[in-house]
Amino acid sequence: MSNEGSRESLAIAYAWQMTFWERLSQQHLDQKLPHALMLTGHKGIGKFHFAKALGYYQLCLSPVNHVACGRCKGCELNQAETHPDFFVLRPEGTSRVIKIDQVRRLTEFLAKTAQQGGKKVAVIEPVEALNVNAANALLKGLEEPSGNSSLILVSHVPSQVMATIRSRCQQIAFPLPSTEESLTWLTPLAVGQDPAYLLSCAGGAPLAARDLLSGDALEQRQALATGLLSLADNSRSALDLAAELQRGEALPVIESLMQWLQYGLKRQMTEGVAVGNPNEDKLLALIGSIPSAILYRFWDKMVAVKRQLLSSANPNKQLLLEELMMDWQAMCRQSSQVAQSRQQVMNGLL
Structure with missing residues (x-):
């Protein structure tokens, strides 16, 4: 043994x-x-x-x-x-x-x-x-x-x-273990995977990172990132993505989104925040470009949804996911409009 x-x-x-x-x-x-x-x-x-x-x-x-x-x-x-x-x-x-x-x-x-x-x-x-x-x-x-x-x-x-x-x-x-302690423990177990990426996905929690090695959690996370990017550029409907997501557990969707929001907010304050996956890094760049006031409103919604999922009230998962995906798409659209307005103002001043 x-x-x-x-x-x-x-x-x-x-x-x-x-x-x-x-x-x-x-x-x-x-x-x-x-x-x-x-x-x-x-x-x-x-x-x-x-x-x-x-x-x-x-x-x-x-x-x-x-x-x-x-x-x-x-x-x-x-x-x-x-x-x-x-x-x-x-x-x-x-x-x-x-x-x-x-x-x-x-x-x-x-x-x-x-x-x-x-x-x-x-x-x-x-x-x-x-x-x-x-x-x-x-x-x-x-x-x-x-x-x-x-x-x-x-x-x-x-x-x-x-x-x-x-x-x-x-x-x-x-407290969370230090990154060095976590990687020392995780690296021998993460055969064929990037332990730093796993640890980032798990928010720095080594046992949660280890659990990503089994099942399809990583694939689902990356598919979610791809889906959110497609909603942001309007190449997919929010209801279509919600229907796909409801086949699995809703809580991992919420937790991944909340983690990306945290990383995106950090990106606004610190350059170079990345997780090591191309689509997820694109998603962080997108989130980092959204005004923080809009992000915080969406964050409050996420907290409320997570509280419902963890309660004993047995909420309607389909409706929650549909509303969340529509809110995400609306947030991205609103952010794009804000950016365009700012650019028009700048062009008028030049």
Whole structure:
């Protein structure tokens, strides 16, 4: 088994997480680890991985050098994902929401005595996926943890987490790893791909960049860039592109667009912002030429659409995408008209 395979199977913290690991593992040894932690930060940097590592470490019967030994009964059960004192709470199936029935099962788990005679550990990810009823049901477990229990909550967007939940946890904010750290980890995995481009697509998050290596996410992203350029030059209809996009997931479309908007705004302030793909770089040049006031209005729309998609309201994906593509085309058209007006004014002054 490769070193990376061992790292994944034992859930050892990543190199860029070691400062936090050293602190929390020492707190565990000193029996001062808070009963409820919330790990926050950008999606795709390994917070869930870290939470599992910390849970495995707490359940290890003979840790070595502040990590799970990988050989004791507790570690063997965790590697087989059958440890009776380790509970993972995530959305089930294709749902984006954690429901109250799932939290009730967690509450039952916490109320029982640890079967292996040690701690009980529960990991919740992402905690912002709790619907209102589920979040309220979780509060009691956070206020009055039964027995020797540890709860580790993972959040990609802590502002969307109920304030009463945040206040009952010690929050630890994970920064994005440095580009050098990310590329050192990613490059051996990115065979046949440009790791810098992958990292750029993932917004600097190394695990998200790694995930782009499987499936057709990269192809879909590049097709989206091509489609947006065709809307900008009016060679394609917004409804036609929306119909094509709705065959897949809407959220990656929103997230890619938001990332390009961010890069385009940076391009207005800093020369040379590029991602390393010809069509995407053309798109960034286009976005960079649009007046920032227009871009910010479109950004606000994107934020609202993303919030709808992440909610439990089950919005109409087709209508959202149609409206978004029409707004994009209208924004490009408006920007072109503004540019033409400015040029006419300049020509009149000359």
